[in-house]
Amino acid sequence: MITIIRIVSAIRIIIMATKKSSSAAKKKAVKKAAKKTNTVKKQSTRNESASLFGNDESAQASLQSPVSHSEGSSHASKESGNGVYLFLVLAGILAIGYLGYVKYLKPKAPTATTQTDATKVPADAQTKPVADSAEKKVEETSKEGSSTGFLTDKIASKKFTEASAYCKSVGGVVPSKDDLVKFAATAPTEIKTSEDKFWTKTEIDKKSGLAYRFSNGKAPKVDKATSLKVLCKN
Template sequence: MATKKSSSAAKKKAVKKAAKKTNTVKKQSTRNESASLFGNDESAQASLQSPVSHSDSSDHGTKESGNGVYLFLVLAGIIAIGYLGYVKYLKPKAPTATTQVEATKTPADAQTKPVADASEKKAEETPKEVATAGFLTDKITSKKFTEAAAYCKSVGGVVPSKEDLVKFAATAPNEIKTSEDKFWTKTEVDKKSGLAYRFSNGKAPKVDKATSLKVLCKN
């Protein structure tokens, strides 16, 4: 009986040890599997995160590069447009050889002289017109006393009196005022003579009507 009990106890111990060992092996296996799964999860996460971050950095770098090229092109275009505008509108044109030669040949005084001459000419003409107002100084001719009236009528005037010529002498042109010629007046002295007037000395001598004298008609 004692042998059977000890044998039974030994079997129970052996079964307990085997069960304990089996449990230990199972726990170890479970731990290994967990560790393996955990390791796989970390590597998977790392593998998932790594391409994403790489792609983001690559896209960011591409965008920055594209933006830089675009800005460079815009700046280059603005500079080109500004330079073309400066050349076309603002840059002073260099004088041509012809212009330089003409400027050398023509002094500044000569360039302004025609204007001054025109002004002087106009200033000279105006007083002359005023001085000769009332008399046809451009129609002076030589006629006999009997022909003077008809001639003045043909040019739109009349033979002046002595008083008319005396008044005109104050403003007459210098070539008439200093003339030694005698000018017929409309005054008849007698049948054979008429009255003439000399501007140089203001005298009015009697002259034969058949003599040819200057005729200054009054309009």
């Protein structure tokens, strides 16, 4: 871009110099035209005097020679000035056009590294998001399935007589044995492998109730005064 600006500045300087030279040539042409007018006037005077001499051809030829010479020189100077000006303008336009083509329009051949990078990046960009989204879906599905219908974040240790009131306070109820058996298939790993016993709502007698252990699927009889885990069903 800086090179183009320098070239344009140089062309402008050349054009200004050419204009000055052409204006100087025009001034010279005006002076010569004035001289020509004076010469013509002198010529008319000489012609009048020459007519007095009749057929003196040598005198008439000498009087007409300065006029033709001045006309030819003025035309030559004008044509030469215009030709130089047009040549410089065309050369500047061609130079600017070539530099612009080379800098902005000429296509560049891609290198081997850019081609390999272009092939690698889309593959990585496509595989990683797909894998991440699949993992997220599996995690979300497992979480939704494991906690559906049960308040797994509100597990507490309570006595049998306290279990019902506690579940009611957190917006749920004490589940039955069948509810816990069904939930075992989709329960989180920490609950499914737990050796703890969880109260059910089943009361065996006045002193004991039925509990459930997820690790072995057994439902033992436990004293109501014992503190066991309570997993409430919403």
